[in-house]
Structure formats: C-alpha cells, structure tokens
Amino acid sequence: MPGSDFTLAADPDGDAEDAFSLLADETRLAIVRALAASPREPLSFSELRDRVGVADSGRFNYHLGKLTGRFVKKSEEGYEIRLAGWAVVGAILAGAYTRGDDIGAIPVDHRCSTCDGRVEATYVDERVTVRCTDCDRTFLDAGIPPGVLEGYDDADLPEVADRYVGSLLAQARRGFCMSCQGRMEPHLSVGADDPRTDDVFEEPQAVYGCARCREKIVTGIGMAYLDHPAVVSFYYDHGVDLSQPFLWGTAWHDKPTLSVVADDPLRAAIDFEVEDETLTLTIDEGLEVHGVERSPAP
Template sequence: MHSRDAPVSVDSDSEQAFSLLADETRLAILRVLADSPNEPLTFSELRERVGVPDSGRFNYHLGKLTGRFVKKSDAGYEIRLAGWNIVGAILGGAYTRGDDIGPVPVDPPCPACDGQVEATYVDEHVTVRCADCDKTILDAGIPPGVLEGYDDASFPEVAERFVLSLFSQARDGFCASCRGRMEPRLVTNTDELAPSDVCEEAQAIYSCTRCREELIAGIGMAFLDHPAVVSFYYDHGVDLSQPNLWGTAWRDKPTLTVVSDDPLRATVDFVVDEDTLTLVIDETLAVHDVERSPAS
C-alpha cells in the first residue's frame, strides 16, 4: 500500500488565495475565529483576542480575509469553510514530539515469511516493513499532527486508522488532500507502476483529477467496505471496521484473475477457512456480481 504525490500546477487564483495568508496577523485571525466556531465576534472582540493594538492595521488585514476566508454579518465575524481548511492544515502539520518514531514492533508476523514486522515514522512517512525479509507492507505520507498526543506504542494503530480513512474517502470519490474527485482504476499489468512503488502486487489505484495525488494498494483495499466483503469476514469472526491492514483479514490476501479483456472483467476471490467470496469487477473497480461458495 502506497500513497504517491505527483507534481501539482498552481493556478493564479490559488496563488492569490495563498498570498492573502502571507502574514502572521491574518493567520492569527483565522486561529481566533476557529476557536469560536459558534460565536460571531465583533471587530473589537476579534482585534482584542488577536492582540493587535493598531485598529487601522488590524482592519487592513481583516479586510484581506473577509469574503474568501472570513464571513462578515450583522452579528460579527465568523470563519468560512476555506478558513477552517487553512487552520486544519496548520494544526495537521504541528508536531511537538520530534519527527522520528520507531522502529516499533507490529503484530501479527509478516504474511510472506512470518518474520517480525516493524513500523517507523521518518520525514512525515510511515513505513511498515518486515525486519527479516524486508517486505514493505505500507508506505504512506501522514501529517505530523495526526500522531500528536499518542505514545510510541500506539503509533502503528493510529497510522493504520489514518490510512484507512484516506482510502475510505478515495472509495467515496474524494481526495483527502484537495477535496477533488478521485477516479479509481484496475491495474492488471504491474508494469504501469513506478519502480519505487512498494506494492509490487498493487492492482487498485485512486487518482485525483485536481491535485494528481494517488493512492495505490492491493485489490483487497478497494472493497474493504463492500457489504458482501464486510459480512463475509464478519461471519468468520473478523470485524473489518477494526484495523486489519496487516492483520488477520489480509494474511491470505485476495487474488485477482482477469476473465475478459473487452470489456475488461476480473474476479477477486476472498478465501477464509473453507469459504470463498468472489466479486466480478470492471476497470473502474465497480462490482457487477457477487458469489459465495465453498472453496474448491
């Protein structure tokens, strides 16, 4: 499983928006308004909380934010959704513990060799890798603020839950980075993947049409919340609402088989104990048929 960021082109409207935030006073205004989401603040209240004695200077900076990031009404000033996103990005990048964590031992053992799996967090990236065979199970970018308030022992589970949330949004069609539209596609030829991609068996890719962010994973992640898959695993004592990326749910990872090329159709087999769940999917990862039967 891997998340990848591609180069992003920034249009003039985006550049203008960011230029409005190039001042500490303006960022402080957004922070204060975010601390009072249900309480519009008057000009005087807002200026006092921000701590700017010069009324004219404060009015200038507040005026630059009003409209795009701040809403003005008869009741006072309130933060707009765009302002919320800016404050969220600031808090997401905040981290006071230090950058590096781990290696932290992770259970269960490596699905490839039964060796010890370890998780590390370095340079805003979490990596889950087998210490014995060096198989990489997870490589994903995580904002530092996600891990704030957790101890080292909790780090792997927190990282996993965050990555699950990214894929949940992607499956629903939304980019977690820019809120753009995510387009899913089935990859049947791994030559399409870059040499650096850690998921050598990756068969599901979600690409943002706006910022070009990509999430890459094995085929099982594409159907983690499909009703048939959820009930299938639940019947076998596995709750997929709990962290399972490198846990019991994927130790016998689903297998993909191409059954036709035009139109492209493939089957995905989930096998647990003596049962098999088969999904018939197309190139957009849409499910066309479901069949459950004893394993052959």
Template sequence: MSNDSSSAVESNAESAFSLLADETRLAIVRALANATDTPLTFSELRERVGTIDSGRFNYHLGKLTGRFVEKTDDGYELRLAGQLVFGAILAGSYSRGDDVGPISLDPPCPMCDSAVEATYTDERITVQCTECGKPLVDIGIPPGVFEGYDTEELPAVADRYTRTLFSQARAGFCITCRGMFEGRLVRSGDDSHNDVIFDDVHAAYSCDRCNDELVTGVGMVYLDHPAVVSFYYDHDIDLSQPHLWGTAWRTMPDIETISDDPLRAEVTFEVDDDTLTLHIDEDLNVLDVARPSAE
C-alpha cells in the same frame, strides 16, 4: 481536466495562498478558530489579535473577508475554508519530533512470517518486513495526527487514520484536496508501483486537480463491501477493525484477470475452504458476486 480548467484552479489557489502570506492575517484566522464565542465584533477580534493600528487591521481583515472569513450582522467568524486552513496548520504541527521507531508489530509478515516493524519518518508511516523487505503500508500522515498519543500507540493510530483515507478514497474524494478521486484497475508493470505487494493487477486512485494518488492491493478496495463484510463475519472475522498489516493482509484475496480489453478481474476471498468471488471492471465496480457455498 482541461488546460483552461487546470489553469483556473491553479490561479485560484495562488490567490488564496497569497491572502494568507501575512502574519496578521494568519493571526486573525487563528483568533477566530480559537474563539468559543463567535461571531466576534471588530473590536473584540482586533483585541485578541493584538494589532494596535486599526487601519492596518481593517485592511487585512478585509482581504480575508469573503474567502476565509464571514462578516455577519453580529461580527466575524470563520468560513469553512478558514476552518480547513487552520486545521491544516494544526495537522502540520507536532511537538514530539518527526522520526519515531522502529516499533515491533504483530502479526508477522504475511509473505515470509518474519518480524514486521513500523517507522515514521519524513511524515510517512512505513510498515515493513525486516527480512524480505516488503512494505505492507507506506503512506503519508500529517504529524499532528499523532499529537497526544504515546509512542507505543502510534501504529494503531496510523492504522485507523490509513483506513479512514481508504474509506474516503472509495467514496470518491481525494485524500488531499477533497476533489474527485477516480479509482481504476491497473496492471502491475504498467506503472511505477512495483515496490509494494501486489498481484498481477492492483488498484490506483488519482486526482486530476492536485495529482495526488493512492495505490493499494485490490482486496483493500472491497473490505467494506457488504458481501465481503458478511462473508468474513460468517467466519467470526470482524472487518470493521482490521489491522492493515494483520487481518487485511492475511486475508489477501486471489486476483485473476479474466479480460484484457476491457480490463476485467475476479477477486476471490477464501476462509476455511469457503469462497466469495467479486467480478470487477476497470473502474473497480462490482459487476457480480458469487458464493458457491451459499447457492
């Protein structure tokens, strides 16, 4: 992204946030989000917000209209941006409290067979071996994701949410701002991602707009690839519901770098002496698929 484009995005974001820097405007967004009978007329919306001064209410409603609120012939309703803002508010609210765990998990660590525990602290879920200390999962999760679940359910909820993020990343959408998320093959040691279990190379998705990043082992990138899904299904393993610290890590493929410039690698999955190999490029595209037993 050019400096001019980046500056324009930042300016636009600052403008959007400034529109919400008022209790009355947030109350308007909340009232429209909670309404089941939108559009609401001016008087209906004002009554639900509870603002007495009509002029003051009209001023703040006018600031939101066009960006977060849509004015129609029948009244007012939230635009998509307004719905997302309200969703972000809910995602950040959590009545349970921030710190949860440690919670014991099955199966054991794929590296040393020791016990594995999950903790949720500072809005991050960490699944880590108690013996070797290797983190299997370390990712930010909004606290609202866990609202309504019992404590023992949190690891499974975190698993589903994390897999949703991976799916979104593979589709090319930033997990934070929904902007363009570009994946690449990265050599371990060429960056700061050395505290997680990786082979000689790993995958990293990054967003130029918000600078967010998602880093993972290469195998996770292809757990929904048709050839990989079919390969495991032939061995009675259903990858549609993998546990990130269970199936996904216990089926970690072998990664072999076959070219440095351009960077190319072979990703080989193995089950019961049967193998499936993906030939991938530096943009994580699958160039070729080989399964000797099926040939």
C-alpha cells in the same frame, strides 16, 4: 494497509497561489485562528481586533478585508470563519506538532502473513512504514503529518497509523481527495503490462487519482472493497471484523487474487479465500462491482 502507498504531490494553480498569498501575513493568520477559536458565535470587529491584538484599527481593517469572502464571512452579526479558513487552521495544527527524532523500530504484534516473520513499524521523515524484517514485504507505506501522533506514545504508532490511513482510504473510496477535497477517480491497474494506464506496478492495484490536484492513493486491490457489504459479511462469518485495526494481521492473510476475465470492456475477478470458502467479486476498470459469488474454495 497491505500493499498501500499514499503519496502527495501538490500542483497549485493560479487560484491556489492567490489564496496562499492572502495568508502570507502573520496578522491574517492570527485573524483566522482567532475566529476558529470562537466558532459558536460571530465576533464583532472590535472583539476580533482585541483577540488578535492589533492596536491600529485601519491596519487591522485592511488585513481583515483581504480575508473576507474567501476565508472569513461577514454578516450583520459580525465575522465568522468559512470552511476554507477551517482548512487552513487544520493544516497549521497538523504540522504544528514536531518530533525531535524518528520512531522505530516498533514491534507489531501480528506475524507476517507471507512468511510468518517479524513485523516492525518505523516513522522516518514524516512517513510511516510497516514491513516484515524477514521477507521485506511492505504492509504500509504512507505519509502522516506529525500532528496525527500528538498525544500518543511511540508504541501506539502501528495502531494510530492504521486508523489514520484507513480513514484516508475510506475518503478516497467515497470519491473525495484527502488533500484538496476534489473528485477522486478510481481505476484498476492490472500490473506492469497494463496498456490502460501509465502506472507501472508489479501486482494488481487499486489507484485513486484526484481530478483537481496530483494526489494519488495506490493500494492493494483488496483494500478497495474493505467496506463492501459482501466482503464485510464474508469475513465476519469467518470470525474476522474488518472494522478493527491491524488489518495486515487479521484480514488478507492470504492476499486476494485478481484475474482478468474479459478485455472489452475490462472485467476482472477478485477472489477472497478464507478457510474452505471463496468470495468472488467481478469488477470493471473503474472498480465497480458487477457480480458477487460465494462458493467452496477449490
């Protein structure tokens, strides 16, 4: 995505350390995975033990008891996996697929919107980058688990990366952390001289920070309004469907511009220009929209 940079920096507290310690055993992981493989109905103690393959009933009961409550639910019908257990299995599967080599460079069909140069995508050390080879403009820089790419050809990398990162950004815009599901708090950074934030960016950015962990999503300001109805309809009226992939080639051909119009409270205007029209959103420090105006481009 234009100007996007997705980073992950976990900061587990004591509760998280306790949770991970409960899973530091192959038998316990096998229990969680067995329950995930049978989500339609609870499993009895004996059924679950048979699927895990532990002959010693006492040993199995000990490990199952450690998981019950946090990762496993016990009822009269038997044992079921809890949402926390699903998260563990999902993380295992996301990292289970590994590549023996990196991917790149994969040509991207769309030309650079800044210089009309050639755009390429690479995947190195679990990170995808989409960049212009001529002016070095970066359209996408994001960490992607290897499991996301399982089943796809190398040539599919740009589209898969675009769809995956778009889903993470949509989740952040709706207020949920992609790592711990905590509350994401959005704010506007207006540039390197912004006194309101410790972040230092050369251009205005939308920043989503998790209130629970240290996860942070940083993206070009236009991407914060990718699903705003005024923005969606504005581009659709000009023949651009924002739900389609490869936004670096179809939308933001001329990057949205931002200008600060008031300081206390902070108000900024974002201008989206297509052909002979301008859409202006007036926003605050928390990225909330306070005004919408469409007018002929100057």
